[in-house]
Amino acid sequence: MAFISRFINPFTDYGFKRLFGTEANKDLLIDFLNQLLPQKHQITDLQYARNECIGVNELDRKAVFDLYCVSQNGDRFIVELQKARQVYFRDRSIFYSSFPIQEQGQVGNWNFKLASVYTVAVLDFVLTANADVINTVQLKDQHNEVFYDKLTYIYMEMPKFTKTEDQLETQSDKWLYLFKHLPDLQERPEQLQERIFHRLFEAAEVANFDRAERDRYEQSLKSYRDLQNVLSFAEMDGIEKGIEEGITQGIEKGIQQGIQLGIEQGVQQGIEQGVQLGIGKGIEQGVQQGIEQGSYLATARIIQNALDKGFSVAQVASLVDLPVEAIEKFINK
Template sequence: MRFISPKTDFAFKKIFGSSESKEVLISFLDALIYGGKSRINNLEIIDPYNAGYTTELKDTYLDVKAILNDGSTVIIEMQVLNVPAFDKRVIYNLAKTYSTQLKYGEGYSKLKPVIALTITDFTMFEQTDRYLTRFVFKEDQDNFIYRNQHLSMVFVELPKFSRSLEDLETASEKWIYFMKEAPNLEAIPNTLSEIPEIAQALTIANQANMSSKDLEELHKREVFMEDRKGEIRQALEEGKQEGREQGREEGKQEGREQGREEGKQEGREQGREEGRLLMQGLISRQLEGKLGAIPSEILEGIQQLSLEQLEALGVAMADFTTSVDLSNWLRDKQ
């Protein structure tokens, strides 16, 4: 057997976001959000995914939304690329989902909790070695939780997970192992098949059960994501190289106090401008991938944005569907 990676959008939504995925998704959420306890009796997948074929690849992230039996909404997102302002986008999507629950005239008592479950294929939090973390509102000094826990974020960082198949114990460990290692398996291991929903997920991910057109679509998605990873790696390497050159240049000025101070200031300004240009190029490529060809006058508007405005654009672009949305956003920033 050979299994496709659940980290691609084609597989992720087919496994967790289709109309047949209810039991799989319940098991997945119980494991990662509720520590393996059976808290979810039922759920409704919002806009169920129907596996189709694309002529153009646009998005570098994907999500599945579900409403639980208690009325809570869960946003499940698989993020492969560490793109600019991603951390802000998670908060934005969480807050937006919470704030748009109410219909006109409804009171705040109608609001239900929203949970953002985010799985990343990169490290987000260097401060801890834990691969599963949870964030809620807490008081800064005494560390007590806010009166309600309506907004929470759960993160799974796949690179931090290193348990072997033989060492898996909990349901969360088994699901995370599935997310990370499915393409490396040659059969459905007994350890994972102890959870029927993981066995079902692996059956869906089995290449033998997919058509040649499915596999071709999958290959297109994988190439697309690898190309985007390469762009980010190149941008980071260029930034490091420019930083090294700038540091050497500043070192030459150490003999002159005034020159050194001016050099530091100039270096900071230059570094900020170089960082702005790198982010501008990356966001422009992402926008073209998401929206298609961008008119030259809009690209000129993006070139005029400050670093802070580019970060804001990196968050806002998640809601753009056409270049008109982008044009309106730029006009509001003028």
């Protein structure tokens, strides 16, 4: 049996939906979202909607959200938990946000007025190059002025959050701290004594689960840990490949520098300059081919390890952001 901490892990599918996806815990989701939203879009109540959206016809690709809800004034909220980086994650965010926009279309005489759509994603990886934990994205013009304020993407990049309990200042800080440290806590922190956090700790305490709930959580926790193992292996494998490629490139650069030194000394200058250009071009092509091959091999290793861990074809396809057909083709090969 897997080790179970006192409080639930919110990065498991079951943990996230238990804390934020049930009618009984709706107040937790409202308080969490309100820390991220502007004052004009603060939520007083919301309704959970179907988390599966289809396109115009049955042949269109569908979108399955972790959580999808509508506030009291009609604003739409997609709330996503993303445990692993995907190659086209930004594209996926844009694609998913198109469904709450399309569903607002009306038949007949309609003036195209839309309610606001928010995509809120809690990420267990780093998406952007800046140091901000919370990144808010909107459509802007060439003067950096907001062109359209009804479509907003909010990304919470949890690896960037490093505050300790004593450094928590805002309600937003406290939510971030809980997302990152909840499964590691043995007691309720002194800094988190607000009523809403008492509600969260009650909902998150594994001892309060019945047998069926505990079984579902254990299975979800096992899947999460298996995924982390697959990603860790892929990362270590990538580092090893990177070291090998780095050594090769270092040798090649050393040769190039040696040739350049000879050129500076005037020994057969014209011939050596030609050799240098040829080697430089060959290195660029070789490095590019090595990068492409390394990327393919890394993806193949992730697929194979995930399959070995017992992930389904659909789960593997979602992990590497490839069509199911591509995974099946990989298995057949």
